[in-house]
Amino acid sequence: MRRKVVCDSSSLISLSMNCMLPLIVELSESADFMITKTVYDEIITNPRRSGHHMMGPLQFSALIKNGILQVEQANQSMVSDILSLSNRTYYTHHAPLEIIQRGEAEALALASNSGILLVDERTLRFLIEAPKQLRDLLQFRTHHGVSMDESMRRAFQRYCEGIKIIRSSEIVAVAYEKGILEKYFLGEAREVLATCLWSLKSKGCSLSTEDVEEYLKMLK
Amino acid sequence: MVEIQTLIDQSIEAVDKKDALALRTISANALTEAAVVGHRELILMALVDYALSKILSKIHYQEIDEKFYGKITDEFKKARPGPKEETLKHLEVIEDLVIKLDEKEGRFEDNVIEKAQIKKAANLYEKGFSLRRASEMTGADPVRVLEYVGGSKIHEFRSPGKNAERLETAREVFG
16 A cells, blocks of 8 residues: 655755755655645745745756645644644743644644654654653753643644654665665765765754664664 | 843943853843743844854954944843833844845855854754744744754754664655
C-alpha cells in the first residue's frame, strides 16, 4: 500500500538548497508526497514576494505541476484543536507558551491517522516524540520555570498516534541504499553519502554530529 | 520579570557609553523575556539593541555622525514612559533610523535589522519555539533562519535513540 508522506517546508527547503529534490521525484514512485496550503505559501508564494531564494519556487512549482507534490487541505477543526492544545501545554508564570504556529498544526492534522511526517525542524518533532525534553529545553533556555499541563499533553498526543517522523537525512539514506544517490552525485558512494548528510546538516536539517556519524555506521 | 523601562534605561546608558557588548546583553535579556510573554515591544527592543551593537562594533561605522546616537537616545527616552503603543511607536522610529543609516553606510544588500531578525529568530528556535513561530515573532525569513541554524551548534542538542527507528520507517515507506 502506498503511504502518505506529509512534507514540512523545512525538509523541502533543506533538500532544495542541496540540489536533492530529484530524490523526492525518484521516491515518489513508492509514496505520495503531500504539502499543506501553508507549506505551499512558504515554499512558493512567500519567496516570490520577498525575492529571496527565487530558485525554490521554480523547482517546487514544477514538482507540483508534475504531480510529485500534492497540495492538500487539512481538516480545519482538527488544526484548531491541535493548535490550541499544543500552545496550552507549556506554562511559565501560569501563562501559556505559544510554541507552534498554524503551519505545524496543519501538517500534523494532515499526517494524523498513521501518516508519515517529513520534518527537518526540531520543535514539532520534540513536541510529538519527546514533550518532556522540550519542556526541559524551554526551561533551560528561557531561564524560567516551565511546567507542563499533562491533560493538554495527553489530548495533544491523541492526534499524534501512529504518526512516524522522518527527516531529509532518511530520504538521503534510503536513496543511498536504493542506488539513487549515485545517479545524481558522482563520487565514491560512501563519500557521496557523507557529503550529502553533512550538507543537509549545514543547511538546517536537525542532525547532530553524533547523528551523522551514527548514520555512517548504520549504512553499509 | 524584567520591565521594558529597565531595558530602555540600560539601552540609553549603553548607547551613551558606546558599549556594544552591553547592548548585546540587553538584547538577549529582552528576547528571553519576549519568549515568555510574547510582547512585540520586547522583540523590537531585542532587534534594535542587537542592530545597534553591530553598528557600534563595525569599523566602517566609526565615522558616522554623533547626531545619529543622539536621535537614538532621544527616541529611547520618548519610548520609556509608555503606554505600550507609544513605546512601540518610538522603538519603530529607532528601527527606521537604523535601517536608513545602514542603507547609506552598510556594506551588504541586507540591512542590519534583517540580520538581527534572523539571529533573534534562531535564538528563539534554540529556546524551543518552532521555526515558524520564531520567524513570525521576529519577522525573519524562515529559509534564512534555517540556513543560519545549520551553521550553528543548535542541533547538537538531540533526542536520543531514534535514528535506527527513522531509517526503518523510511525503508518501509520507500522500500
